[in-house]
Amino acid sequence: MDPYCNQYNLDVSQVGFLFDGRFVQAKQTPHEDGKAIFVCIFVCIDRSTQLKTLVKAYCDHHSVDLNSVTFWFDGNQLQGDHSHAEQLHMNDGDEIDVIFYDPNAYVKLKVSLNFKGKIENEYFSNVRRSNQLKNLMDDYCRRYWLDIDGVAFLFNGCLLRAEQTPDELQLVNGDEIDVVFYDQLARMKLKVKCQVGFEGLFRINRSTRLKMLMDVYCRRYCFDFNEDAFLFNGRLIEADQTPDELKWF
Numbered sequence: 001m002d003p004y005c006n007q008y009n010l011d012v013s014q015v016g017f018l019f020d021g022r023f024v025q026a027k028q029t030p031h032e033d034g035k036a037i038f039v040c041i042f043v044c045i046d047r048s049t050q051l052k053t054l055v056k057a058y059c060d061h062h063s064v065d066l067n068s069v070t071f072w073f074d075g076n077q078l079q080g081d082h083s084h085a086e087q088l089h090m091n092d093g094d095e096i097d098v099i100f101y102d103p104n105a106y107v108k109l110k111v112s113l114n115f116k117g118k119i120e121n122e123y124f125s126n127v128r129r130s131n132q133l134k135n136l137m138d139d140y141c142r143r144y145w146l147d148i149d150g151v152a153f154l155f156n157g158c159l160l161r162a163e164q165t166p167d168e169l170q171l172v173n174g175d176e177i178d179v180v181f182y183d184q185l186a187r188m189k190l191k192v193k194c195q196v197g198f199e200g201l202f203r204i205n206r207s208t209r210l211k212m213l214m215d216v217y218c219r220r221y222c223f224d225f226n227e228d229a230f231l232f233n234g235r236l237i238e239a240d241q242t243p244d245e246l247k248w249f
Helices: 002-007 052-061 134-143 211-220
Strands: 069-073 097-100 106-115 118-128 151-155 176-181 187-193 199-205
Touching: 052 069, 106 134, 118 134, 187 211, 199 211
Parallel strands: 106 176
Antiparallel strands: 069 097, 106 118, 151 176, 187 199
16 A cells, blocks of 8 residues: 555645445555455566566565566466566567465476486476475476376385375475486486495496396405395495386386
8 A cells, every 4th residue: 555655745634545335444464354455556568678677676665575576478477587478479569467465375496307417497486385296296287288198206215196286295495306207217327325435437228137236246345245244324235226216206
């Protein structure tokens, strides 16, 4: 109310604000009583300007906490730091929706495509902590034209399932989710290092038993296979196990 009155030189004590025919009180919030209050403003920006400028200007103009709102265009959440009007094919008169939410009920996640070690298509999203990750996965694949059946979503190297939730995974703001193509997962690179420092790098199929890797490592450094033990995260690895069985990614 104050920014509106200041803009048009009005005395806030002499005017009334109504929504749906009812007076709106200054102490009310946009979602109080289950009602949403819609405030529209029109802005002109350069097509190459990052939308974070628009987002900040909107929040400053309406005295809104940047961390309590999300901005949406054509069904997709805007990424202010990375998107601009030209990239999103915006035209004159297009509308951006602003949605208020409780920050404590959401977690901000970063999703990016990891293709042959190169990070691409970074995407930031506020996800409700109790919601399944399926919507996030679907949105990411739709946004970047990916076949959802051809990619895997990983967190800290572990495969994520669509039915899992941020609460279940104990995700926090700023956590990063990697997207990889399934054919990248067919083979993996492993580093083997002994206590005295001998180090070896190996590429093996995920379905290959680790005995082959252990044999090659022991022969390379003249170790007796029967007298050595291989550990991962402090746990003994058996020769007949595979990376798939151990859920290595």
